[in-house]
Amino acid sequence: MTSISMSVNGKAVSGDVEDRTLLVQFIREDLRLTGTHVGCDTSQCGACVVHVDGKAVKSCTMLAVQASGSEVTTIEGLANGGDLHPLQTAFKENHGLQCGFCTPGMIMSAADMIARYKASGSKLDEKAIREELEGNICRCTGYHNIVRSIEDAAAKMS
Amino acid sequence: MYETKYQRASNVEDAAKMLAATDDGKFISGGQTLIPTMKQRLAAPSDLIDVRNIDAMKGIAVDGSNVSIGAAATHAEVANSNDVHKACPALCDLAGMIGDPHVRHMGTIGGSIANNDPAADYPAAMIALNAQITTSKRTIGADDFFTDLFETALEEDEIVTSITFQAPSKAAYAKFPNPASRYAMAGVFVAQVEDGAARVGVTGAGSSGVFRHGEMEAALSKDWSEAAIKNCKVDEAAMLSDLHGNAAYRANLVKVMAKRAVAAAG
Incomplete structure (x- = not known):
């Protein structure tokens, strides 16, 4: 297990993950932010796209440990309170x-x-x-x- | 995915040492090929040494006609580089055709050439531009670097650190992508380099990976035109044949892509 920390939707988060944990697994299963989806297993569908350090990436094709120290934005981070993006x-x-x-x-x-x-x-x-x-x-x-x-x-x- | 152990290297020397200390480790850069392969359990490295954050491998420098691209430069960075665009717009076009925008944000030029996928785009440009590939140990000419399918001249603990080439007087890349994967079914990079000599790099089609087409090079060196390569032969016996396209189909595609590239280069 490796300790990781990152900012997700402006909030500092941390966790202990296996090194093979995908970023999308960490987001969905550890952080329980299930807005980010997994639609395929082959890095093709784009349902898992999040922003890492301001760039769109496929969170099913990045390890959570690779994103440690980064700023991540998910679909849950777009709306401003009750105001939709x-x-x-x-x-x-x-x-x-x-x-x-x-x-x-x-x-x-x-x-x-x-x-x-x-x-x-x-x-x-x-x-x-x-x-x-x-x-x-x-x-x-x-x-x-x-x-x-x-x-x-x-x-x-x- | 099988278990693996991840370490992040902060410089090239440390990365090589970290890898040497593993049982069956691999370097990871953008990971856009390696992670999908590991997810399918087609690769199971004991360790991953991440070289994406090494400062010395980042950045793009263009000085006159000398172009130098750090191995950790992403496809998006190359595609959008104004400096590269001035020196060799064809390379920007090629980088912008790899995968999709999300893949281009992560995938790197060093990772692409070190993996030497027979359908990857960059290898065609590297051999057509006669690029020099600098590693943690030496500099290798592109002609000697790509040796076979997924095989390169790299040693186990050797890391690609940068790529350099002289800006060609003209160049273009034409690619027929597989409609599902976007990998090249055939991709041809044509370049006119020093003294009007033509170089033609072909990816996606060869059964031993990327190759130069000598007959087309000779024809284009004399006369840079589509007509000049009309009668050139592409050897079917040297082509890949799979469910996406047989050897005859690919041989024809190579010719068509070469003509399109020559026309696009002007």
């Missing part, structure tokens, strides 16, 4: 989810891409959003409204 509102208003399983990963990926495009000054248009979602799979195949939700939120966040 603009992306959460946009997904609600644009019917951006059907079963909802992929939604946490979609929203965390969207938050990352919006921030990156804003920082670089390039335009996040529909084509760019679709390319950026390459690592996120929606098995309801509801991509159209997911893309619209992200476009809507990006406009409101600019």
Whole structure:
């Protein structure tokens, strides 16, 4: 067992984990933050995307020990108390989810891409959003409204 | 995943020592290939020595036509580097085609070439750019570095620390990705280097991993055009054949990707 500590959603957390523990296991099973999902076992679906030190990563493809000392943000960290994050509102208003399983990963990926495009000054248009979602799979195949939700939120966040 | 023991190295020397003290340890960088492989129990290293946080392996430096990329530079860092873009935009394009945005935030150039997956993108660029691969022990030319499928000239405790190359006068990478995995079914990096000499690196297709295509290089060195490689032969017997595509299909893809790359390089 190894002692790890990190900041999750602005709160200092620590725990003793086996070195083989995946970051997503630590988040879900130790911290009981079950908004981050595991949709596949092959690093492809993106349901587990969280931000580590400000960058979107697949938490099923990173060990918890690798993230020790880092700042992690999960879907639970986006809303400000009772006020939803603009992306959460946009997904609600644009019917951006059907079963909802992929939604946490979609929203965390969207938050990352919006921030990156804003920082670089390039335009996040529909084509760019679709390319950026390459690592996120929606098995309801509801991509159209997911893309619209992200476009809507990006406009409101600019 | 089988049990393993994790240690984080703060410099290259310590990393080599840590590895030498293990039974069957492996270096881990971004882990975007190694962790999925361990999850499938296809790899079971006794120890993982994390080299991702070693400062000396970070960063990108471009000085005139000399490009130097730290082994721990992520694919996202290479893809978005203005300096690399000025020197060799084709390498930025290639880095931006690897995996997906999340994978690119973690995966590193050093990890990719040390793993030498036959369908990885970077090896094609390394041999086409005649890159020099600096390790904890020596500098190895890309032609001598990639030896076979998942095999390199690296010794067990040897770590890739940086990659250097001269900016080509023109270059481009064309890739036909597997629609599910995004790995190359065939990827061709073409570069015009010193004195107009052409180099052609092919990944994804060869049964012994990445290779140079001599006939196309000779043709393009004389005449940099799609037409120049029209009659070049790609040997089917040297191609991979699997459920994603047979050897004949891949041989044809190599030619098509080479033409597209030559056209894109202009």
